[in-house]
Amino acid sequence: MAWKHNGRTIQIGKAWVSDDNTKYPRQWNNLTDAQKKSAGLVWEDDPVVETFDTKFYWAKDIERKLADENVVDEDGKAVNDPTGKQMVNLGLKSIWVAQTKSTANSLLQKSDWEITRKAEKGTAIASATSTYRDKVRTACNTIETKINNCSNLTAFKALFDTPKDSDGMSTGNPPIYDFPDEA
Numbered sequence: 001m002a003w004k005h006n007g008r009t010i011q012i013g014k015a016w017v018s019d020d021n022t023k024y025p026r027q028w029n030n031l032t033d034a035q036k037k038s039a040g041l042v043w044e045d046d047p048v049v050e051t052f053d054t055k056f057y058w059a060k061d062i063e064r065k066l067a068d069e070n071v072v073d074e075d076g077k078a079v080n081d082p083t084g085k086q087m088v089n090l091g092l093k094s095i096w097v098a099q100t101k102s103t104a105n106s107l108l109q110k111s112d113w114e115i116t117r118k119a120e121k122g123t124a125i126a127s128a129t130s131t132y133r134d135k136v137r138t139a140c141n142t143i144e145t146k147i148n149n150c151s152n153l154t155a156f157k158a159l160f161d162t163p164k165d166s167d168g169m170s171t172g173n174p175p176i177y178d179f180p181d182e183a
Contacts, residue, residue, distance in 0.1 A: 001045050001046050002044055003043055004044050006040065012029045019040070024039065056092070068088050068093075096176065097147055100140055100147065103179060135180040136180060139179045140179075143175065143179075146159055147159065
């Protein structure tokens, strides 16, 4: 937001000269709005920057696709990668299923040493560890199912909403991040 004179921004606290060589002191901002306008000043608001969530949109009002799409050129012919395989733009479902699998893998890696020890030495796996690992795999499958069941972007975006009780208090994780707490 700024006062401008013929497109030039006039700095508050600095003297300036108008096009007709009228000199204004550094206290020019103390003038009334009417005096500023008679001096040729025009108030301009900052441009409105349209925002959008890049998780769901390519640009304002341009949704990302849920499903994968084959890449084609302007003539509708397949675009192939250097190995000759058809290129594919991954849709939100594929991207978030992969992300969900990655999250589950990270959670399971923390206890993989117990699985390795069991395989190598026959040492029992703690029941809490087995239970937790089962919960992680179940949560991963549940989240993947929820992702794949989305029929439109609105349903997909709802997976990122934190559940709330009647008082507006959070009651858990958003469905897309609903993994169990660590054992």
